[in-house]
Amino acid sequence: MKFTILGSGTLVPDADRGSAGFLVQERGANLLVDGGSGTIMRLKHVGVDARELDGGVYSHRHVDHCADLVPILFALKVGVELPRTRDYPIWAGDGFHSFLEGLYATYGAWIRSDKWATRVTELSLHGPSSDLLPGGVRLDTLPANHSAGALHLRFISPTGFTVVFSGDTGPNENLAKLAEKADLLVTECAVPGKDPWDSHLSPSDVAAIVDQAKPRRVILTHLYPDNDPVAAVACVARAGVPVERGYDGLAVEG
Ligand SMILES: [Zn+2]
Ligand SMILES: [Zn+2]
Numbered sequence: 001m002k003f004t005i006l007g008s009g010t011l012v013p014d015a016d017r018g019s020a021g022f023l024v025q026e027r028g029a030n031l032l033v034d035g036g037s038g039t040i041m042r043l044k045h046v047g048v049d050a051r052e053l054d055g056g057v058y059s060h061r062h063v064d065h066c067a068d069l070v071p072i073l074f075a076l077k078v079g080v081e082l083p084r085t086r087d088y089p090i091w092a093g094d095g096f097h098s099f100l101e102g103l104y105a106t107y108g109a110w111i112r113s114d115k116w117a118t119r120v121t122e123l124s125l126h127g128p129s130s131d132l133l134p135g136g137v138r139l140d141t142l143p144a145n146h147s148a149g150a151l152h153l154r155f156i157s158p159t160g161f162t163v164v165f166s167g168d169t170g171p172n173e174n175l176a177k178l179a180e181k182a183d184l185l186v187t188e189c190a191v192p193g194k195d196p197w198d199s200h201l202s203p204s205d206v207a208a209i210v211d212q213a214k215p216r217r218v219i220l221t222h223l224y225p226d227n228d229p230v231a232a233v234a235c236v237a238r239a240g241v242p243v244e245r246g247y248d249g250l251a252v253e254g
Contacts, residue, residue: 001026008247032055058091074110090120140178163182164179192231217242218244
């Protein structure tokens with residue numbers, strides 16, 4: 001299974017870091033994980049045409065994590081060279097279906113087709129959920145501490161390679177639970193110090209989660225500009241696990 005960072009940034013404009021976007025690839029299946037603005041272009045950079053995606057998994061519904069959903073659904077309708085006839089599946093927290101209905105109310109036929117349908121599988125915001133994704137990847141989720149239907153995501157390949165992804169979250173026991181002994185934890189580390197709204201993680205928060213879960217490797221993403229990346233990495237590294245700041249294009253395979 002290959003996990004690629006498409007966008008390691010935030011909603012703050014940055015010439016080198018796109019909004020949150022990630023790609024899981026296994027046995028020929030291409031699964032988008034989140035997808036803020038610019039994701040379609042960044043997919044092309046790593047050789048994937050969004051019209052060939054086998055599905056999308058969303059950590060939550062904030063714009064910096066899902067803004068390219070409309071362009072993707074629009075793109076699925078165009079291009080004679082790639083006429084889509086199979087459904088487009090989406091996995092996301094409870095409420096995503098009505099979110100999609102709202103997009104249909106705005107964009108109508110531009111993002112719908114009579115040749116394929118967008119199928120949403122909603123995952124619990126109150127407890128654990130699991131499902132099997134294309135490529136034989138197992139998805140496990142637990143609720144995150146964030147708004148807009150947020151979940152922590154764990155992807156397990158058929159051979160057992162395990163990647164845990166935190167979209168946005170405040171300090172939360174569930175992330176440590178899900179990341180226990182994972183091969184890779186990709187986590188947000190948005191703020192430099194304790195978030196007064198408890199909806200994002202600081203380096204100290206991430207260090208505590210890593211100390212408890214002991215994943216084999218940690219990648220920090222989603223750092224706001226006031227969060228010094230060198231200090232953040234040094235802080236998390238005190239938990240005794242290899243840690244680095246992610247960048248757009250970074251891929252981990254296992
Ligand atoms: Zn975010
Ligand atoms: Zn968010």
